[in-house]
Amino acid sequence: MPFSLFLALKYLKPKRSVTSVVTLVSVLGVILGVAIVIIVRAVMTGFGDMWREKILDFKPHITISPLNGGVIVREEALCKRLEQVPGVLAASPGLETRVLVECRRRVVAPLLVGTDPLRARRVMKLDRMASGEFNIEGDSAVLGVDLASELGVTVGEDILVYSPMNLVVKNEVYFPERLTVTGIYDSGQRDFDAGFVVTSIAVARDLMGLKSGVYSIHLKVADPQNRDAFKKIVEDVRMLTPTYAVRTWQEIDSQLFNALAVEKNMMVILLMFITVVAIFCVMNTLIVLTVQKTDEVGLLKALGFSSWQVMVAFVLHGWIQCIVGTVLGIGAAFLILQNLQGLVGCLARVGVEVFPKDIYGLAQIPWRVVPGEVVVVAVSVILFCTFASFLPAWRAARMDPVTALRRE
Amino acid sequence: MLEATNLHKTYTLPHKRVEVLRGASLRVGEGERVAVVGRSGAGKSTLLHVLGGLDRPETGEVSVAGQSLYTSSARVRTAVRAAHIGFVFQSYHLLPEMDVTENVMLPAMTGVLKIPRSEMRRRALELIKQVGLADRATHMPLELSGGEQQRVALARALVNEPALILADEPTGNLDRSTGGQIMELLFGLSRTRGLALVMVTHSPETAALCDRVVELTEGLLVAKA
Numbered sequence: 001m002p003f004s005l006f007l008a009l010k011y012l013k014p015k016r017s018v019t020s021v022v023t024l025v026s027v028l029g030v031i032l033g034v035a036i037v038i039i040v041r042a043v044m045t046g047f048g049d050m051w052r053e054k055i056l057d058f059k060p061h062i063t064i065s066p067l068n069g070g071v072i073v074r075e076e077a078l079c080k081r082l083e084q085v086p087g088v089l090a091a092s093p094g095l096e097t098r099v100l101v102e103c104r105r106r107v108v109a110p111l112l113v114g115t116d117p118l119r120a121r122r123v124m125k126l127d128r129m130a131s132g133e134f135n136i137e138g139d140s141a142v143l144g145v146d147l148a149s150e151l152g153v154t155v156g157e158d159i160l161v162y163s164p165m166n167l168v169v170k171n172e173v174y175f176p177e178r179l180t181v182t183g184i185y186d187s188g189q190r191d192f193d194a195g196f197v198v199t200s201i202a203v204a205r206d207l208m209g210l211k212s213g214v215y216s217i218h219l220k221v222a223d224p225q226n227r228d229a230f231k232k233i234v235e236d237v238r239m240l241t242p243t244y245a246v247r248t249w250q251e252i253d254s255q256l257f258n259a260l261a262v263e264k265n266m267m268v269i270l271l272m273f274i275t276v277v278a279i280f281c282v283m284n285t286l287i288v289l290t291v292q293k294t295d296e297v298g299l300l301k302a303l304g305f306s307s308w309q310v311m312v313a314f315v316l317h318g319w320i321q322c323i324v325g326t327v328l329g330i331g332a333a334f335l336i337l338q339n340l341q342g343l344v345g346c347l348a349r350v351g352v353e354v355f356p357k358d359i360y361g362l363a364q365i366p367w368r369v370v371p372g373e374v375v376v377v378a379v380s381v382i383l384f385c386t387f388a389s390f391l392p393a394w395r396a397a398r399m400d401p402v403t404a405l406r407r408e
Numbered sequence: 409m410l411e412a413t414n415l416h417k418t419y420t421l422p423h424k425r426v427e428v429l430r431g432a433s434l435r436v437g438e439g440e441r442v443a444v445v446g447r448s449g450a451g452k453s454t455l456l457h458v459l460g461g462l463d464r465p466e467t468g469e470v471s472v473a474g475q476s477l478y479t480s481s482a483r484v485r486t487a488v489r490a491a492h493i494g495f496v497f498q499s500y501h502l503l504p505e506m507d508v509t510e511n512v513m514l515p516a517m518t519g520v521l522k523i524p525r526s527e528m529r530r531r532a533l534e535l536i537k538q539v540g541l542a543d544r545a546t547h548m549p550l551e552l553s554g555g556e557q558q559r560v561a562l563a564r565a566l567v568n569e570p571a572l573i574l575a576d577e578p579t580g581n582l583d584r585s586t587g588g589q590i591m592e593l594l595f596g597l598s599r600t601r602g603l604a605l606v607m608v609t610h611s612p613e614t615a616a617l618c619d620r621v622v623e624l625t626e627g628l629l630v631a632k633a
Contacts, residue, residue, distance in 0.1 A: 001525075003519070010505040010506055010510075013505075295501060299503075300514075301462075301486075302460070302462055302489070303489075304487065304489045304490020304491070304515060304518040304520060305490075305518050306483065306486055402457050402463045405457075405497065405501075
């Protein structure tokens with residue numbers, strides 16, 4: 001074992017010394033700092049994943065629409081051609097428009113989605129039905145659980161749908177479309193559960209005054225989160241439909257994903273300051289140690305140890321604290337994440353609601369640790385720590401042995 | 409063994425310049441024991457630091473075992489110090505985190521001898537036995553008396569088998585009887601190993617045990633009868 005490491009380890013476990021307590025406290029600081037950064041990153045990543053999953057389940061992965069508005073004609077043939085593209089699971093024609101829905105004299109303005117009843121199930125994952133079934137054949141509609149509760153409607157009851165497209169027809173008495181609610185879905189996401197009415201293409205066309213055609217074609221692909229595979233599919237689709245606008249799920253919901261990314265990064269930057277404070281504790285311990293050990297440093301230099309050996313010993317002293325703190329911090333983070341639900345439950349019992357269920361609508365707090373992020377945290381902490389240890393170590397190393405020995 | 413010529417050393421204090429050494433010269437042969445005496449504040453410790461390559465003089469030169477200390481780089485000077493000079497201080501200066509054996513091994517850990525850790529330990533244990541502390545090898549310094557701590561410091565000074573020992577009042581912190589035992593040990597080891605010894609002392613009895621006594625007065629070293 002090199003002398004510098006030997007000395008650093010000796011200084012780390014002094015007997016009957018206050019230094020050991022100071023060292024312990026500074027290691028504890030690093031443990032907490034590292035653990036908090038990893039936990040927060042993991043939970044933020046989990047939230048991002050959850051959003052992504054819900055969006056990918058409910059919304060199309062790729063949307064094809066005419067470049068300058070208008071409608072897509074011969075949509076059936078185009079759908080069949082698009083379904084031939086490798087990686088595309090299903091293509092479904094769609095019509096979307098804002099409507100007014102009335103029931104029991106309550107009026108709400110959701111987005112009406114007209115879709116192919118046969119294909120819709122493959123494009124929209126609506127297997128979580130709160131009541132009824134996903135059936136949009138004939139004059140029927142399926143809506144979200146929050147919208148249903150807002151309107152006070154249940155399965156089997158009728159709703160009246162007013163389309164703005166029909167309201168503009170002059171000198172005509174307009175009758176709203178009467179649709180029967182056949183199913184109420186619960187996606188677990190308030191935006192989706194409160195903002196959509198799903199019906200057949202035929203009903204949607206009636207409401208929009210269209211005889212044929214659709215506004216867009218929605219595609220579902222096998223693995224939309226596989227960046228390379230998804231890029232390839234988008235390229236193939238663009239080749240097949242050069243005169244249409246092709247938009248991906250990331251482009252459509254880019255604001256949400258950007259907001260999540262910014263929030264995560266801001267949080268990480270702010271939390272890194274906690275770690276920096278912890279590292280200052282390590283630096284402080286080292287400064288105390290070098291002052292306390294002035295005579296010994298003088299002696300070591302008198303005995304023939306080089307300044308470099310002395311400096312490395314003190315840098316290693318700080319380094320070991322950081323490495324131990326980082327490793328234990330990572331361990332603590334995993335331990336806390338594994339028992340996150342229990343901890344949040346305990347907090348809830350004493351009246352601290354960390355994740356109110358009615359706001360987040362989550363049975364469990366989502367989290368996912370990205371190994372790369374843990375490596376970044378560990379490397380940054382160790383780098384910071386090296387800089388922090390260097391200053392007191394350099395001060396100790398350049399100490400004049402004679403001045404140190406004269407203090408006797 | 410040791411040759412110091414025309415050493416000048418000045419300290420600048422606030423509003424005052426103190427010329428500690430004003431052309432001091434000293435020559436110590438192999439195995440020769442020299443006592444340095446002088447009143448308090450005469451600069452005896454400074455002289456010892458200059459002779460040991462710890463404190464550069466303004467002028468003059470020191471050579472140990474044929475190697476010039478102050479015309480060489482700091483690295484060479486450090487290596488010469490580790491290989492050829494053993495220090496014994498008044499305050500022992502043992503490292504409290506290390507046990508007796510580790511403290512004695514310390515100078516060997518500088519790496520100057522390039523011997524394995526097992527050989528360092530063997531040498532240390534042999535020296536600990538020679539200074540009469542065989543049963544205290546695993547004790548910590550704080551568990552030892554002052555006399556025992558100084559014995560450990562003596563063993564430490566000898567572990568690299570230096571040719572020269574520089575001792576700064578090694579019995580200054582000890583009672584008369586314990587001090588006498590330490591001196592006996594130091595002179596015994598110096599005799600059996602043929603070590604040159606330069607020792608700063610206030611005690612005329614201790615000085616009388618040496619081959620030669622020099623007095624540091626007015627910054628010069630003067631032979632004393």
